[in-house]
Amino acid sequence: MxxxxxxxxxxxxxxxxxxxxxxxxxxxxxxxxGTQTAPLLQATGRILAEDVTAGRDVPPHDNSAVDGYAVYFDDLDPKGDTKLPVTGRVAAGHPLGRQAKKGEALRIFTGAPMPEGPDTIFMEEDCTEDGDHVILPAGLKQGSNRRNAGEDTVKGSVILKSGCRLRPQEIGLAASVGLSELKVRGxxxxxxxxxxxxxxxxxxxxxxxxxxxxxxxxxxxxxxxxxxxxxxxxxxxxxxxxxxxxxxxxxxxxxxxxxxxxxxxxxxxxxxxxxxxxxxxxxxxxxxxxxxxxxxxxxxxxxxxxxxxxxxxxxxxxxxxxxxxxxxxAGASDIDSLRFPVEAGFEYKKKRGRREWARVKLETNSRGMPVAMKHHSSGAGILTSMVEADGLVELPEEIETLSKGTVVDFLPFSEVMGQ
CATH class of the missing domain: 3.40.980.10 (MoaB/Mog-like domain)
Structure with a gap:
């Protein structure tokens, strides 16, 4: 207990x-x-009870970032267009099954595994089809549009730390390494x-x-x-x-x-x-x-x-x-709330040595920057002031007088209301 x-x-x-x-x-x-094991979809919002280690590289293989054509960079004419025959097709989940030959282009789609040999991919919108050939423009860098194995997560690395609160992005990351459940705090x-x-x-x-x-x-x-x-x-x-x-x-x-x-x-x-x-x-x-x-x-x-x-x-x-x-x-490791610097659109006097919070609504000034405007009511019983505010401006102990235009810390309600 x-x-x-x-x-x-x-x-x-x-x-x-x-x-x-x-x-x-x-x-x-x-x-x-205590701890318990929860399926991924029931783990959202829970506190992770142990570190999560990647059991595989993500992506697990080099793959294409775009729809286009995979080629050997050495086959390209650095001074002008290059015309190559299109001899194969590689789609996501369907490897080529052979080593690509020099002097050929392969039609490839986003997420498809890189065929053995080619190292560069042209986006299809930059290319011109010519029958069973494709015309490739000059100027592309070697390795373009290729995603390397493990560039997101590396097998054996810690991808989630114990004590983190599981948001949709953490749930997705766990799924990406093949996990269907996580150990969470009760x-x-x-x-x-x-x-x-x-x-x-x-x-x-x-x-x-x-x-x-x-x-x-x-x-x-x-x-x-x-x-x-x-x-x-x-x-x-x-x-x-x-x-x-x-x-x-x-x-x-x-x-x-x-x-x-x-x-x-x-x-x-x-x-x-x-x-x-x-x-x-x-x-x-x-x-x-x-x-x-x-x-x-x-x-x-x-x-x-x-x-x-x-x-x-x-x-x-x-x-x-x-x-x-x-x-x-509950076992969380990070209890801090993010504050954001904004410009004060109001003047304020307070007692030195006391931390205070003013209810504010954000507006935009002529420069497009956020400005905190204080709610007209400061009473501790005026609940409508919380409904009509976007968050709180934090006024530290050393401040006695706040001038309009001073940069202050803004604490949005979205940071402290758990949603």
Whole structure:
């Protein structure tokens, strides 16, 4: 069962810098999933459990990159056209079956194995047919349009590394060396709760003063996008005893417990007290915005992640902290998200020493370059701002004032939403 190493997030009362938190997360979180063998089409999105070595060269033989004519380069007139008789035909899957003779051309098709002898291929559109002969123009380099055996993968080489998340391109590469199945990590089993007496399930009646539960559905979608198997355990009332009972019951069958709400310092926030009854909690007062009230701990030996109750804060903190935690527990080796430099189309002031993220939409300037335009709302509860944004601009701790035109790091939602 899942285990976080002891005291990995003990840091005292100060706000913990994000870089320190992520470093601790990377250094101390261990994979908790076993391994299984999955057919290729069921392996997409899974984490590879062992290195994959090519059992053959790809391509397995020299072959033609085009439809055209295969010839000996030495037969060509370097100063003008060359006319050669066409004496054979080579198609994919149908080798010539003999050594080609000097002074002849062979009709060849894309993917066809190179006949023994010829070393150069002319594209058919560059040639002129003349009865049973072909006229070849001057100027082609020796070896043109020929693909060499092993130029994609070499037999015995490692083509996929353990810990990678299998995308369609990795699935195709495995198929290209003849594999029909791969050893993958088991799916991470995650239980998700929401908390709050005011929270109601969509489709139910929302009494005065109540809200519908957006966070639980958002988090379950994010987790499923990362390949986890999610158990929906509903909404917990604001009662320490009830929350304690629910977490205690959920822990034995899951690798990770996730809640939203109830982890700040308010007297109505009961999740922290419940987790401390069952295990330990390292309360993350991170120097970030949105998402400062975030908790990581253990219910027994099972990792616990408590996210803020505000919808935007819950999403952003999951993308920045929850996503790498899930990937590490699932056995992934690469938890980093790509950032892209863009020009800021807005001005911004922030507190020094705090990492912040602004919701932005990309536009194009007069030079055709991307410009990040800040959403008009910065509230941690404005979920429409996430729908209307393309991603987040990351503003590091040392920045206090951002000027329009400054190059900033853009984190697209496509990088952190698991799709």
């Amino acid at each position: 899942a285990q976080l190493k002891d005291d990995c997030f003990a840091f005292g009362g100060d706000l913990m810098p994000l870089a320190d938190a992520l470093s601790e997360l990377r250094d101390r979180t261990e994979s908790v999933t 799916r991470l089993k995650v239980a998700v709760f929401s908390t709050g007496d005011e929270v109601r399930d969509p489709g139910k009646v929302a009494d005065p003063g109540c809200i519908f539960d957006a966070n639980r559905y958002t988090l379950m979608a994010l987790l499923e996008g990362l390949g986890a198997t999610v158990t929906d355990l509903g909404i917990l009332e604001d009662d320490t005893g009830s929350i304690t009972d629910a977490l205690k019951a959920a822990a034995p069958g899951h690798d990770l417990l996730v809640t939203s709400g109830g982890v700040s310092a308010g007297e109505e926030d009961h999740v922290k007290a419940a987790v401390e009854r069952l295990g330990q909690i390292h309360f993350w007062r991170l120097a970030i915005k949105p998402g400062r009230p975030i908790a990581l701990g253990q219910v027994g030996s099972v990792p616990f992640l408590g996210l803020p109750g505000n919808p935007v804060a819950a999403m952003v903190s999951f993308m920045i902290i929850g996503r790498p935690l899930v990937l590490l527990l």
